[in-house]
Amino acid sequence: MDLHITNIINDLKNDDFDAYLLTQFTNVEYISNYKPTSFAFCIIKENPIIYASGMDMELARNNSSIEVKEYESYDVMINELKDDGIKSLAIEPTLPYSTYVRFRDDFTIDSKTYIDKQRMIKTPAEIEKITRATEIAQKSFLQLDILNNKSTEKEVAFDLVRHMIENGASKESFDTIVTSGAESSLPHTIPQDKKLTQPILIDWGAIYEGYCSDNTRTMVYTEKQQEIWDIVAESHDKAIKAIKPRMKCCEVDKVARDIIADYGYGDRFIHSTGHSLGLDIHETPGFSMRDETIIEEGMVITVEPGIYLEGEFGVRLEDTVYISRKANVIGDLPLNID
Template sequence: MDYIVNKENEIYYECGWSSDNAVFLKLGDYRYVITDGRYTLEAKEEAQAEVIEARDLLKKAKELILKHKIKRIVLDPLNWDIDSYRKLSKVANIKEEKYFSHKKRMIKTDQELHIIKKAVKKGAKAFDDFISAIDTGIDEYELSYRFKEFLTKRGRRELSFEPIVAVNENAAKPHAKVSNKKLKKNDLLLLDAGIKYKRYCSDRTRTVHIGKHISMSKYQKFKDKKIQRVYDTVLKAQLKAIESIKIGMEICELDKIARDVIAKEGFGDYFVHSLGHGVGLDIHEWPYVNSKNRIKIQEGMVFTIEPGIYLPGEFGVRIEDMVMITHDGKVEVLSEW
């Protein structure tokens, strides 16, 4: 199969190197990375492909396609602008395959699983270390700033995404932005964050009670009875979904299992997103754990289980862990402690 990719993580997956201005082509037995002069030396040192320097990447790609007499080339139409698509279609027939790279990357190798486990462990440790920096009387901006210091080790590593730090009613927004909301004793604090290790992402959410002793455990005790009821419902949904994971089952079944638990407690209308998503080089990738995805669970998959209940104007609760299906068929829950 001959194909071309143009997104950084997709290029990295193919050859172990990428930049913000490059394309990768696999043409028969040949593998090429085309980039500009700013990156050539680095690419030649790291890329597991023949490196070609060019100012016009697409023009050079077309030349290579013609040189190898390629009749048909695969690309993801979601990743290319119309002009580039048209230019490529003039030198070869285009076979469109949406999410081409995501599908290839859905089943992780043992090496990838090892790296992801380390990413999760390092990210989870940052959550625990952050406890020492949580103070009442400071707002979400300051909390977020401090949290990012621990996550990145003061800039020594990258974030998987911009962390979510939300207090009480702000936590009712699944993708809350930080605000001037100040943290007080007995408040609810939702933290959603991850870090990158060797380019692979981690992702974790904890909803914690701000009391005398703060813990990042999934087992929380709140003063407010309604918060406790909601929290226990979310936790029950997450644990039920995780214990139900089996190789060969359709992934949409997991979404239904968690959703049924929440609906039975009367909060069905407040679980407003899918149960989870794959994690790898991208923070969101295949497989997506939702009500429509009928892909079967396979060895080598990594995805999140993150049910939530969001009560507008009151509070929100989400609990998230990454789950790994090892190549010997075991289900491992990462970052659970």
């Protein structure tokens, strides 16, 4: 049996649950290598099973490492679980309420993060896929010739996604952010149909064999922009250098945040320092003020401090690191793009 399933079954036994219900597509994929296109119910128990939709049965049978059965109805599925002796059911925290209400009258239910705990630690194969996704994304970025580009933000975003797909990505790992000028002070703005102005902030990523990458670079042009860029770069570099196993994630966030605060811009750093990624672009843990998760070898987390001056401009610099005895930056794209 798969090690991840074995670990989850041990967690179930320790907490006195009979089974674990997963419906989130990437969780099902993580456990079984089958990613639903419609819906699926993955039940982790001593004899795991996936109830897949009829339209997905061929895909599921071809890819799933665990037993697959065609979904007929909630009643049939619930009765089969009860016949199997299932009385208590752990659920993933993201389970939709509309699904939860179908099960609550027949089982003792509680939300558990067993799957998140497994996904926090990446295998060497997972790290290799994230590395390949990063290489594709960074190569594609360098093909843009941004400094001589007279295109609009939308056109640059389109070209970047096209390059990533041409270079081997299945798609972008999130909606590509290309922003410039005053709008760069909005961390998650969308590309506009306007010519690039200054500075230019690009946040992008590729998916390779299901795994995401994530980088941000900001190109600055004025003395004030360079001053802010230098502060963010110092925060980025020192946070990465500080990371080591057995630290708390919040301690890394504090390193990055304190540097920016020391320069007087603490209130302009308006998001967490980073987030894990893998099959999803945002996973746990994260480098945030509240996350007390202990850093372990095998984690993969972004480091992305930023300073946002409302109405003027913003600067964010982001790389992804994997943790061994220290933090190792994935990819080789320079922070400073000349």
